[in-house]
Amino acid sequence: MMVCEYKPGLEGIPAAQSSISYVDGQKGILEYRGIRIEELAEKSTFLETAYLLIWGELPSKEELEVFEHEVRYHRRIKYRIRDMMKCFPESGHPMDALQASAAALGLFYSLRDLHNPAYIRDSVVRLIATIPTMVAAFQLMRKGNDPVRPRDDLDYSANFLYMLNEQEPDPLAARIFDICLILHVEHTMNASTFSARVTASTLTDPYAVVASAVGTLGGPLHGGANEEVIQMLEDIGSVDNVRPYIQDCLERKAKIMGFGHRVYKVKDPRATILQKLAEQLFEKFGHDKFYDIAQEMERVVEEKLASKGIYPNVDFYSGLVYRKMGIPTDLFTPIFAIARVAGWLAHWKEQLAENRIFRPTQIYNGRHEIPYTPIEQR
Numbered sequence: 001m002m003v004c005e006y007k008p009g010l011e012g013i014p015a016a017q018s019s020i021s022y023v024d025g026q027k028g029i030l031e032y033r034g035i036r037i038e039e040l041a042e043k044s045t046f047l048e049t050a051y052l053l054i055w056g057e058l059p060s061k062e063e064l065e066v067f068e069h070e071v072r073y074h075r076r077i078k079y080r081i082r083d084m085m086k087c088f089p090e091s092g093h094p095m096d097a098l099q100a101s102a103a104a105l106g107l108f109y110s111l112r113d114l115h116n117p118a119y120i121r122d123s124v125v126r127l128i129a130t131i132p133t134m135v136a137a138f139q140l141m142r143k144g145n146d147p148v149r150p151r152d153d154l155d156y157s158a159n160f161l162y163m164l165n166e167q168e169p170d171p172l173a174a175r176i177f178d179i180c181l182i183l184h185v186e187h188t189m190n191a192s193t194f195s196a197r198v199t200a201s202t203l204t205d206p207y208a209v210v211a212s213a214v215g216t217l218g219g220p221l222h223g224g225a226n227e228e229v230i231q232m233l234e235d236i237g238s239v240d241n242v243r244p245y246i247q248d249c250l251e252r253k254a255k256i257m258g259f260g261h262r263v264y265k266v267k268d269p270r271a272t273i274l275q276k277l278a279e280q281l282f283e284k285f286g287h288d289k290f291y292d293i294a295q296e297m298e299r300v301v302e303e304k305l306a307s308k309g310i311y312p313n314v315d316f317y318s319g320l321v322y323r324k325m326g327i328p329t330d331l332f333t334p335i336f337a338i339a340r341v342a343g344w345l346a347h348w349k350e351q352l353a354e355n356r357i358f359r360p361t362q363i364y365n366g367r368h369e370i371p372y373t374p375i376e377q378r
């Protein structure tokens, strides 16, 4: 058998052939199905981009209308799921609530007809439609309130913000939120997508695929970093404290949250777009002093770590955008999941098209031929 070199974190090892998205980490380029992220952020909507990723082409006007209509009318969740969520402890993290709720969907839709395009489409629609409803429902119920019913007259992002705050959002905030979803929907073979593809390769149902990916996204080295960024900005507290804070992190060899990326060695193009969106929000709704701290951090980190290719990643400015919209910090990662579900589903579909179960190898470095020691002799 061929002996291969072990690469921690599988760095540089291709886990799939994929035509869904592309990253050039040296030039800071991100494309979905060949279209640059900057163009999609300016011209597309989240649902149109989701369609592009999952079905491979931009939809025609009619195709988009049908898809939007289907998603709009599948937003409600079953009362039993809502009642199940009511039993979740309010102190629990919303990502855990989301993972459990996504998995529970599989109980209600247990038919598994993976070769049937209609089944694939129904599952895609149901997951994209209901994940925001579940995130908003948990947020309201943990405060002791009933969840708000989705509004069929509102588009995808406006409806989510409405369900969260019980009031119609400002149109600029809703559009900026929709762009945030576009920026987070897909990003090649990251940890949660890998998780989704491994789970998909066993030919289980899509709810299990999404639930496993949600669990993977939650960690602080992945999607959870956006929450940690806000905590870090709060801890720093003022622009003057930035330099000593960073110096201290470097001395302790601690990671500075929201910086660094396995693939990007320049500033993440999504961070550049998010920074501009944050500025638009500050212009309309008032400045946030955390933005001054963030900008100073970017300057100091560049000065100290540019040689290692450490620059802001997608999580650095997204929290500031959501904070300005009044969204609680522990919902930032569930919002990442609302977007990324479409990317996971695109990978689910691609994996099914040419499936082979993931079964990598390992390099055994344990012992052999050890005799069993009876318990009284240990």
Ligand code: CMC
Pocket (backbone or CB within 6 Å): 009, 190, 220, 221, 222, 223, 224, 225, 254, 255, 256, 257, 258, 259, 260, 261, 262, 263, 305, 308, 310, 313, 314, 315
């Ligand atoms: N702060 C300080 N130093 C860093 C950072 C950072 N945020 N990131 C990487 N480095 C240094 C690291 O110390 C190492 O230095 P040396 O070679 O001297 O030991 C070098 O850069 C390579 O780091 P690594 O940990 O081997 O890189 P990785 O590719 O395994 O990790 C990462 C990538 C994103 C997990 C890491 O950069 C990190 O932990 N960043 C902070 C958490 C974060 O913001 N995560 C969000 C990632 S982007 C969105 C997402 O995936 O969800």
